[in-house]
Amino acid sequence: MKPSAPPQTYRVKSFGCQMNVYDGERMGELLAERGIMPAPEGEDADLVILNTCHIREKAAEKVYSDIGRLVFAGKQAGKQPLIAVAGCVAQAEGEEIMQRAPAVSIVVGPQAYHRLPEMLDKAVRGKRATDTDMPAIAKFDALPARAKRGPSAFLTVQEGCDKFCTYCVVPYTRGAEISRPFSHLVAEAHKLVEAGAKEIMLLGQNVNAWAGEDDKGRRTGLGGLIRTLAQIDGLARIRYTTSHPNDMDDDLIAAHGEVEKLMPYLHLPVQAGSDRILKAMNRQHTAESYLRVIQRFRAVRPDIALSGDFIVGFPGETEGEFEDTLSIVDEVRYAACFSFKYSPRPGTPAASMDGQIAPQVMDERLKRLQARLAHHQYAFNQSSIGKRCEVLVERIGRHPGQWLGKSPWLQSVHFQGDHAIGDLVEVTLAEAGPNSLKGLVRNGATLLA
Ligand code: SF4
Known part of the structure; x- marks a missing residue:
């Protein structure tokens, strides 16, 4: 590889989950410390980071075609960007990427990206760099202070997974469960709020497995952490x-019944x-034990909105077993959901199970499931009509004077008025569609429509 000029600009393309989005932001902050800034919209970047997701279908092939596209665009422009591959595909298939894609300068796993600046120095000298170590907490200690973000900020509190669901690569790509220390999280949350965050989304592959010692040395879980964070002014x-x-x-x-700042929304996959x-x-739970957990949440917070993840067409799934999935959907009446066709991930036990389901059967089941989920989401939105609530303004809407934000139940709400991003605006939910609601804001005696 030829030496190249140090990059001035970067672009991170993050795929997959919110943890990848968080990691992408943190990589950007590391680069900004070096004076490497985001490439302006529409301009080519000197450094492109493909922050990959192994849950994507044909994940590795998609990485190679993304790399191919970057190389082609570089040839057209007469200037090749430095290419880094990060995320879970880098972790799982880093060596092969280095062999098959000579245009890639850096391969960095999700637990090692705090070393990106040194790797970049190496790449600029014309040497390729790979790091897929899993040093756990060391990464967070090495990352810089948080940069200013929008009104809602991610905060990773836990990483990795010890559950080993038979379809999932996460335990192999993100490693064993680790919890970041309580004091680090409280300090990072303060910084996010000082930088303007009104909402913090705590992230983890198994976020509720977070455990640590509070400032008095007592063992505590996620509920205790939330109670402490709730005391942060602003x-x-x-x-x-x-x-x-x-x-x-x-x-x-x-905590859902006691902490006002904890929003009435729970994402609890059942699959x-x-x-x-x-x-x-x-999964190590049954449908019934899952439903019991939901009942306990509803007992303390009756208005809680629930969302989940579903996989249709797992190997061996019969029509009757698929109908059990539809039954649980009807029983819970989810407010939102994510549903996928099963697709085998190399190296996972389910990939070699007998009874792989034909694609057309999966397509048909997914369609039926999604119709049922959409029905419940719409019904939940309809049931919100007439409620008064605060909406956190996230962005300007498409129409003049229109704003978009999120209700406490994570619904998208649009409304009119004189507001700013980050405001908490009290609205009355007036109309409901399948994916969003219209809110009315009181302006003196009038409601703005
Ligand atoms: S609990 Fe979640 S992250 Fe862990 S193995 Fe199962 S699906 Fe993957």
């Missing part, structure tokens, strides 16, 4: 994702409604 809202049903403890559930499929997935 912080209005706390959310967290993604949880596992088996890691829900009494204190976290109780399937059949106990036989749940066992084959190694």
Whole structure:
């Protein structure tokens, strides 16, 4: 590889989950410390980071075609960018990427990106750099102070997973469960609020497995952390994702009834409604134990909005077992959901299971599931009509004077008025569509429509 000029600009393309979005932001902050700034919209960047997701279908192939596109665009422009591959595909297939894609200068795993600046120095000298170590907490200690962001900020509190669901690569790409220390999280949350965040979304692959010692040396779980963060002046809202049903403890559930800043929304994946499929997935819970957890949340917070993840067409899934999934959807009446067709991930136990389901069967099941989920989401939005609530303004809408924000139940709400991004605006929810609601804001005696 030829030496190149140090990059002045970068672009991070993050795929997949919110944890990748968080990692992408943190990589940007590291680069900004070096004076490397985001490339202006529409301009080519000197450094492109593909922050990959292994959950994407044909994830590795997509990385190679993204790299191919960058190389082609570089040839057209007469200037090749430095290319870095980060994220879970880098972790799982780093060596192969280095062999198959000579245009890639850097391969960095999700636990090692704090070393990106040194790797970049090496790449500028014409040497390729790979780092897929998993030093856990060391990464967070090495990252710079948080940069100014929008009104809602991510804060990773936990990484990795020990659950080993048979379809999932996360335990292999992100490693074992680790919890960041309490004091570090409280300090980072303060910095985010000082930088303008009104809402913090606590992130983790198994966020509710977070555990640590509070400032008095007492063992505490996510509920305790949330109670402490809720005391930060200027912080209005706390959310967290993604949880596992088996890691829900009494204190976290109780916090939903007691902590006003904790929003009435819970993302709790179940994946399937059949106990036989749940066992084959190694989810380590049954449909009934999942429903019991939901009931406990509803007992302390009756208006809580629920969302989940579903996989259709897991190996061996029969029509009757798929219908069990539809039944659980009807029982919970989710306010939002994410649903996918099963697709085998190399190296996972489910990839070599018998009974792989035909694509057309999966397509048909996914369609039926999504119709049912859409029905419940619309019904939930309809049931919100007439409620008064605060909406956190996130951006300007498409129409003159229109603003967009999120309700406490994470619904998109649009409304009129004289506001600013980051305002908490009291609205009355007046009309509901399948994906968003219209809010009315009181202006003296009039409601702005
Ligand atoms: S709980 Fe299961 S699906 Fe979630 S990250 Fe862990 S192994 Fe993957």
